[in-house]
Amino acid sequence: MQDPHKEFLLKLQNTFRVEAEDHLQSILSNIVVLEQGVDGAQRDYVERILRTLHTLKGAARAVNSTELEHLCHALEDVFSALRTLDRTLTSEQFDLLHQGGGLARQLLVEPSGRVRNQVAALGVRLNHLSKEISEAEKPEILATETNNDTGTADSVHAAALPDISDTVDVAKTDVIRVQGRNLDAIRHQAEALLSVELALQHHITELLELADDMSDRQDELQVAESVSRKPGARMRSTHANKDMTGGAVKIGGDDGQFEFRCRQLATALGRTRRHFVGIRDKLMEATLETAMVPSSSALEQLPGLVRNLARASGKEVVLDIEGGSIQIDRRILNIVREALIHLVTNAVDHGIEPRERRLANGKSAAGKIRVAVAQIDSNRIAVAVSDDGGGIDVDAIVAAALKSGNVNQEQVTGLSERQKLQLVLHVGISTSVEVTPVSGRGVGLAVVAEKAASIGGGLRIDTTVGSGCSFELLLPVRLATVRGLVLRTKGTRFVFPLFGVEAVRALRVGDIRTVENRETLLFGGRVVPAIRLANLLGLHRADSAQSNGEGVAVVAHTDGNTFALLVDEVLFEQEVLPKSLGKQLRRVRCITGAAQLGDGSLVPILALKDIAKRGLEAGNDAPPTQRDPASTATVRRLLVVEDSITSRLLLKHILESAGYAVETAIDGLQALSKLRQEDFDAVVSDIEMPHLDGLALTERIRANPKTEDLPVILVTSLQSSQEKERGLRAGADAYVVKGSFDQDNLLKTIRRLI
Known part of the structure; x- marks a missing residue:
């Protein structure tokens, strides 16, 4: 029996990981904004980070995560010292803060001994940083205290700030955490009700069809009775009525009541179905609303991503984000998150030029990337990623597409500029001259396009050489019925x-x-x-x-x-x-x-x-x-199987006149022998033949892996539906009847198949 105490601790640990991940993402996002420089709002962001760190530290203490608790405390010391600093930190000092966030995540996922050692070493460096900041700010603090009789300027500024923690607490009073798998289970059950609705409609239709059949039957019986009442026709019509009903004639009566009852039941089921649909729609709406989450959860990781990519490539990049409050289905949000990672990576690595080139082209030293989420209508959203970089070289895309073999020169000639631009979405196409650790293999944009298409969305690309480009994802707000x-x-x-x-x-x-x-x-x-x-x-x-x-x-x-x-x-x-x-x-x-x-x-x-x-x-x-086999470089070879010499010669003449090379066989056994020795493009065979007929020949052809896909056309005098069904069941691709033989029809059938 499982220990209830251990079970509780396990559940507590899982809850803590989810909470800690949210707190860490918020801390890292605010650090990035702080690093980019926020005029007059530095204190605001520092306060937010301190509050979140304090909450995370308390939660870590509750689950005995000592290393994470100490790391949070070291970070708190840095931001407490930074609270009154008028200048920002250097890039190297911010690197330490980002490293702290990364190690905190590793402690949550895999708290190995190596990670713990790294956390301890980083804690020492963070302590040195907090002391360094404190020493740098002391003169400024003393000067402020001397010139302010009523209190410190910091105290006045802090009082003017809104109490963020109170605002967050109020917002969270009506929010509960639900595990994703439980939410998905509820949604699946709600969606499954559509099948019940469709089945109800199908049964209603069947009932109405049954009522119509009964009505037609009554009409036929009434006609039969009226005929039977005519002089000289009574005996014949009565016999017909017995044949029709299988017994004594009954007009109206039970049949009429049965028809009326069917229609009554169909009407009642229709009302039940409409009521059911109303409830299902409301339940589905509530379920989908529950699965809606703000797009900010996909956007908040982008500042850190852009910072790291820019630092690694030696570029300066400013990120602007809009639309974090737009609500999106949780399943679509996962696709948006993955797409944004690819698109933003592409913008930093390919779009934004190095500082020197930007300055030479009259641009600002720092490139700009804008990510915006907007609601188009009640059912669609647009996720746009744009940059002011060098744009996309369409000629380079075409050259890369030709090199990769995705298209040939003839196909490229007929493409418009927009269609040529869309070639960049093919796998293996990249304009990068080298493969870097983050891009250059021609995979990222292809993944984005495929993911968008999988949920009924699309990707639009616009570019201006020298001025930048934009990628716009058009996606549904929700994933449900279509x-x-x-x-x-x-x-x-x-x-x-x-x-x-x-x-x-x-x-x-x-x-x-x-x-x-x-x-x-x-x-x-x-x-x-x-x-x-x-x-x-x-x-x-x-x-x-x-x-x-x-x-x-x-x-x-x-x-x-x-x-x-x-x-x-x-x-x-x-x-x-x-x-x-x-x-x-x-x-x-x-x-x-x-x-x-x-x-x-x-x-x-x-x-x-x-x-x-x-x-x-x-x-x-x-x-x-429309193909003319005589005009092709390789003449198609046909095998004609026919025991009648007259029919065999006729078929051979018709097919050779059409440009085919024709071999003949007198029965199925000889045909199999020739198929083992030679290759053919199709078989034209009679059905009724000695030794091995056309049906058995077709089955043997289908059973052989070498010939299983070889087209087979049966030409026969047997024109009943049963014989045709036997031929098609044996595996024949087409069935031509000799009685209505038309050589144009035969040629058209062969051309269609090969």
């Missing part, structure tokens, strides 16, 4: 988030045109590149209604690029709850998560940015249906 379009293509459903959608448009014959060897759509006076979702995701196994004249185009935009996503149909618009794919599927191409629909099925959520990136970067190749 509205999306439920699409279907090649028999598979997907959810496409609405935040990037401009329009949805039904396609007509001739809407999709080939421009510069790429499929495009004319939309709003613009030529928009088209991306076929089925081709992008490799969905080639199911029949599809989409062609050049059918289907739906979803026009969307991201990162300054507009495109048309071509799908078979848009089913409906619905609110969904995104769920991650889990640790095992950390990165799936073009998929960002999954959502549960009302019928209980899980549907993938499309990643807007990934779709655009991969679809547009696929090059300006013509779609598969």
Whole structure:
């Protein structure tokens, strides 16, 4: 049995670590501001630091953290001496204070013997510093006391300051600490209620459909009865009625009551659902509000980061921060915190020039970095990081992108200046001439863009050479449900988030045109590149209604690029709850998560940015249906499997006339022998053949790792739906019926597959 006393001490230690981390972050942030110089407010910041140190020292004493208690006491001596000093400390003296904060953190995380020794040594140096400050200020204090009969000037100044500790205590009376995992558990349960709501709506729809079926059935029975009453038709109609109902004819009665009861129940369920939705919305709102935290918790670490980076690089940097009171979802705040570290590091290391270069260009010696968090509307925030440095050299970005292999010269030629600037967000692209300990590998900005895209946000870049640049993150305030379009293509459903959608448009014959060897759509006076979702995701196994004249185009935009996503149909618009794919599927191409629909099925959520990136970067190749195999450098090789010599020669002639190299086999066994010896781009086979038919051949092809992805087209006289289903179940990619044989259809099918 666990000792209750030890359990309490463990809980107390955990509480202390959280509290101490908050206090240390506040102390370090105020030290940075103090170092930057605050006209007339030095005493204010010193008082804040002293109060926090005193609180931290008392908490450390309560949990027997002796080393931390002594370190806080040594720091208190320094700031007590600094309280009446008219001048600021040197950079080297401030280094000691920052070192004290860093060692205090290490005592919280890993209080090893080495860390304790470092704390003891630093304590001695801090004692020397406090004595040095005290000796320096004595003459000034005596002079002040001599010239002031009613009291010291310090006492008057201190009295005029607000009592910060009282203000903080009042603000904290309505605040409690909740462990993050407990808050997440409550949020997950509240979000899960959306699935219950969707299931309710699905059951209501099923009830109404059942009522409609009963109504149709009654109408049919009434028609049958009216026919049976006509002379000469009674015997035949009565027999039909018995066939329809499986027994004696009943019109109205139980069926009518059952229909009425179904509609009554659907109406009652509808009222219950609306009441449930109202409660769920309020619960979700309260849960999300609980998870909101001020953005200052992500901003307060930046002053120390900028100071350390500037000191390491020998630069002078002034940091300006705004918007610390903006409330953000705790999960989004973690992304903001990580993004700001990358962006600020990039600004100091790449953006701000060295002092000598700035002065030569007529700038101030100290570079300026501004971080601002602003509320755009109720659902979005903007996090901007700007600097007055040298800006971004677009030509250098293009050169780095070409060198890395992310793009080729032909692709670069067609890019606008803004699109060229966006290349800096690709992994491996950096304009730095050398790799430093903090940057130069071309990873930081790519991480920022990917993180923003993962929650439905985006990153915008603006730059002016010689004047600086700015990065603006556009992010949602909260992470919860999203509205999306439920699409279907090649028999598979997907959810496409609405935040990037401009329009949805039904396609007509001739809407999709080939421009510069790429499929495009004319939309709003613009030529928009088209991306076929089925081709992008490799969905080639199911029949599809989409062609050049059918289907739906979803026009969307991201990162300054507009495109048309071509799908078979848009089913409906619905609110969904995104769920991650889990640790095992950390990165799936073009998929960002999954959502549960009302019928209980899980549907993938499309990643807007990934779709655009991969679809547009696929090059300006013509779609598969537009290629002419005779014009390609390598002639495609086909294997025709047909036991009828007439059909075999006909297929061979058609395919060779289209520019293919054709080999033939008289049955499945011979085809397998040739597949083992030679490579082919596709197989065109009959189904009914001796020894090994087309279905068995297809199964053997799919079972062999060497040929499992080889396209197989079945050409047969069997045109029943059951036979077609057997062929597709065996693994065939397409099914062409001889009775309605059209050589253009066959060629189009082959071109689509290879």
